[in-house]
Amino acid sequence: xxxxxxxxxxxxxxxxxxxxxxxxxxxxxxxxxxxxxxxxxxxxxxxxxxxxxxxxxxxxxxxxxxxxxxxxxxxxxxxxxxxxxxxxxxxxxxxxxxxxxxxxxxxxxxxxxxxxxxxxxxxxxxxxxxxxxxxxxxxxxxxxxxxxxxxxxxxxxxxxxxxxxxxxxxxxxxxxxxxxxxxxxxxxxxxxxxxxxxxxxxxxxxxxxxxxxxxxxxxxxxxxxxxxxxxxxxxxxxxxxxxxxxxxxxxxxxxxxxxxxxxxxxxxxxxxxxxxxxxxxxxxxxxxxxxxxxxxxxxxxxxxxxxxxxxxxxxxxxxxxxxxxxxxxxxxxxxxxxxxxxxxxxxxxxxxxxxxxxxxxxxxxxxxxxxxxxxxxxxxxxxxxxxxxxxxxxxxxxxxxxxxxxxxxxxxxxxxxxxxxxxxxxxxxxxxxxxxxxxxxxxxxxxxxxxxx
Amino acid sequence: xxxxxxxxxxxxxxxxxxxxxxxxxxxxxxxxxxxxxxxxxxxxxxxxxxxxxxxxxxxxxxxxxxxxxxxxxxxxxxxxxxxxxxxxxxxxxxxxxxxxxxxxxxxxxxxxxxxxxxxxxxxxxxxxxxxxxxxxxxxxxxxxxxxxxxxxxxxxxxxxxxxxxxxxxxxxxxxxxxxxxxxxxxxxxxxxxxxxxxxxxxxxxxxxxxxxxxxxxxxxxxxxxxxxxxxxxxxxxxxxxxxxxxxxxxxxxxxxxxxxxxxxxxxxxxxxxxxxxxxxxxxxxxxxxxxxxxxxxxxxxxxxxxxxxxxxxxxxxxxxxxxxxxxxxx
Numbered sequence: 001x002x003x004x005x006x007x008x009x010x011x012x013x014x015x016x017x018x019x020x021x022x023x024x025x026x027x028x029x030x031x032x033x034x035x036x037x038x039x040x041x042x043x044x045x046x047x048x049x050x051x052x053x054x055x056x057x058x059x060x061x062x063x064x065x066x067x068x069x070x071x072x073x074x075x076x077x078x079x080x081x082x083x084x085x086x087x088x089x090x091x092x093x094x095x096x097x098x099x100x101x102x103x104x105x106x107x108x109x110x111x112x113x114x115x116x117x118x119x120x121x122x123x124x125x126x127x128x129x130x131x132x133x134x135x136x137x138x139x140x141x142x143x144x145x146x147x148x149x150x151x152x153x154x155x156x157x158x159x160x161x162x163x164x165x166x167x168x169x170x171x172x173x174x175x176x177x178x179x180x181x182x183x184x185x186x187x188x189x190x191x192x193x194x195x196x197x198x199x200x201x202x203x204x205x206x207x208x209x210x211x212x213x214x215x216x217x218x219x220x221x222x223x224x225x226x227x228x229x230x231x232x233x234x235x236x237x238x239x240x241x242x243x244x245x246x247x248x249x250x251x252x253x254x255x256x257x258x259x260x261x262x263x264x265x266x267x268x269x270x271x272x273x274x275x276x277x278x279x280x281x282x283x284x285x286x287x288x289x290x291x292x293x294x295x296x297x298x299x300x301x302x303x304x305x306x307x308x309x310x311x312x313x314x315x316x317x318x319x320x321x322x323x324x325x326x327x328x329x330x331x332x333x334x335x336x337x338x339x340x341x342x343x344x345x346x347x348x349x350x351x352x353x354x355x356x357x358x359x360x361x362x363x364x365x366x367x368x369x370x371x372x373x374x375x376x377x378x379x380x381x382x383x384x385x386x387x388x389x390x391x392x393x394x395x396x397x398x399x400x401x402x403x404x405x406x407x408x409x410x411x412x413x414x415x416x417x418x419x420x421x422x423x424x425x426x427x428x429x430x431x432x433x434x435x436x437x438x439x440x441x442x443x444x445x446x447x448x449x450x451x452x453x
Numbered sequence: 454x455x456x457x458x459x460x461x462x463x464x465x466x467x468x469x470x471x472x473x474x475x476x477x478x479x480x481x482x483x484x485x486x487x488x489x490x491x492x493x494x495x496x497x498x499x500x501x502x503x504x505x506x507x508x509x510x511x512x513x514x515x516x517x518x519x520x521x522x523x524x525x526x527x528x529x530x531x532x533x534x535x536x537x538x539x540x541x542x543x544x545x546x547x548x549x550x551x552x553x554x555x556x557x558x559x560x561x562x563x564x565x566x567x568x569x570x571x572x573x574x575x576x577x578x579x580x581x582x583x584x585x586x587x588x589x590x591x592x593x594x595x596x597x598x599x600x601x602x603x604x605x606x607x608x609x610x611x612x613x614x615x616x617x618x619x620x621x622x623x624x625x626x627x628x629x630x631x632x633x634x635x636x637x638x639x640x641x642x643x644x645x646x647x648x649x650x651x652x653x654x655x656x657x658x659x660x661x662x663x664x665x666x667x668x669x670x671x672x673x674x675x676x677x678x679x680x681x682x683x684x685x686x687x688x689x690x691x692x693x694x695x696x697x698x699x700x701x702x703x704x705x706x707x708x709x710x711x712x713x714x715x716x717x718x719x720x721x722x723x724x725x726x727x728x729x730x731x732x733x734x735x736x737x738x739x740x741x742x743x744x745x746x747x748x749x750x751x752x753x754x755x756x757x758x759x760x761x762x763x764x765x766x767x768x769x770x771x772x773x774x775x776x777x778x779x780x781x782x783x
Binding site for chain 2: 094095097098101102105126127128223406407413420442445446448449450452453
């Protein structure tokens, strides 16, 4: 009997597998080695990349990313060139916060990181953040009164400052000048007529629909969960007696069902009347307003850059009209956090100094639409002159943040779950009651178990 | 592994581990060694120690930790096991609709990828094996994608599936179809898109296994079959396929286990979306562990997936033994 080795090197026309695998291994290894640099060594032995380099993590893409880089350049210039800062941008959302958490638990966190205010809270609960004392702030010439009161008080948790707000980014109203003008909704100075009160607003929608021949108002709800949530949370909080959606750190759903039903049923009515789109994706909702097929578009103020880049489009911005008892808009803030690590006093001062440098550059940031939380910038004549940015700045005063929960905040599981159901309500494929029971059912997974934080 | 018995008139396909382990003692026996000497004595343990330590530290240890943690409310951000949860984590997983749907998506992916990866690999191997020249090119062409990292193939296929402007949409337009919102954007077809990318990526491995098996089949068998008047198809049907049965069972097992462990491509191409229509078990486990910070609950889900994979491997092993016994009796 002929003894054969496996994989047939004894057969005809041998495969030459060793040659093949050998060469591919060489290929792979050289590709892997091509990516090696200085940080690798630091990573292997657990040292600092370079002791004097400040490591900064953020999650800004698009126009925000470009502005953040401009602000970083100012810092680098003042602190001895590009070796003074190592800034890394990650994709935003849940994965970003996983990275911050894991890096901190693994004792290799960045010196400073960006976090949404609503996501900084669960990080704090998980023991991921160092608190920032008044003395720390004073060491770089900052004080509590330098910040927007709403944003500042929103970040205080357990009596400690856990994050330094850079901005507030509220949900606002964009409008097409030409359409609103034809609908007779502009004042002689070109500003928007007061649309307060739900009846006033609804009759305005009817007017706009007459002009556009299609919708009056667009708000994205296809492949999009954050926008339906933002819209709902803005209108919901315009009622005086609105209760939190989640209480006890996310252990209870305490949404006021009457207000919930009123808002969702009203949105469905707007769809039925043809005032609001039934189903439209993020990009489509913008196009409708930009091309005059809708008069009003609702989204976070960061979309300002998109509309500014459209040739010949005249648009304006304003806070969401107050339809019910009080002005309100869903918002969050981008903040700076100090992940927990052993810092020497010098390192702490360096980190805070970087944050201070970013805050003083807030004007660059404000051009991207975000309302600066740093009052010296907010109150400056330069910002007041900046339109349409300063037209909706008051929305930051009426900001309503998402309720604190270990699975909540911007881009979180909570927003995705609730937003998906609200989108279905707007599409008419489920009833307000059906959506609420689905929300309750899907969040049950998160209500029952003890918080892992 | 069962030890393969080779009778002179029915050579088993010798490219399975079974044949390998059978062949190994045979070779040693020829050199006067005794098979019973294997794996004993302090020397052997010394040689095993470095690997053993790694195995303990990075595989066995964490696995045991996983079993223990699944009964506790273990958190990612706190040291220790946390409070005792009993069977809560398991009860939670069983009652979670998204856990069941993720299992189904994993199974769905397995169903979409295993048959083409086995059948196409076989067909291409048979075709390549018939070539007289230029074989090296086809071997390389089929195998090359396999060495790419998952991130690379995911990027390539996301480009191909780009709505309206991607390669796939361009071909659709050429053929007169209206390209829709893209394969990956539709909950009904997203998994198909991931499966197509995976088949393209990993077919090379099975292809090489089959090719090696084919080149091991003695030519005389085909000649004898041809003399008896068997057509090409009959030769494949009655000579090639039976003799490659061991390769096939091996390939199927490896493929099923690899498919059940699907994570990379889904995470990179659709991230479980649209909605949760492509969320697979490992995706859910990763989310539970590293987004929700719940190591305990994620461990429970991992244990359940572990049990399923072991069960499938055991079932396949039993089938294999029954088949081997039948061979012996034949």
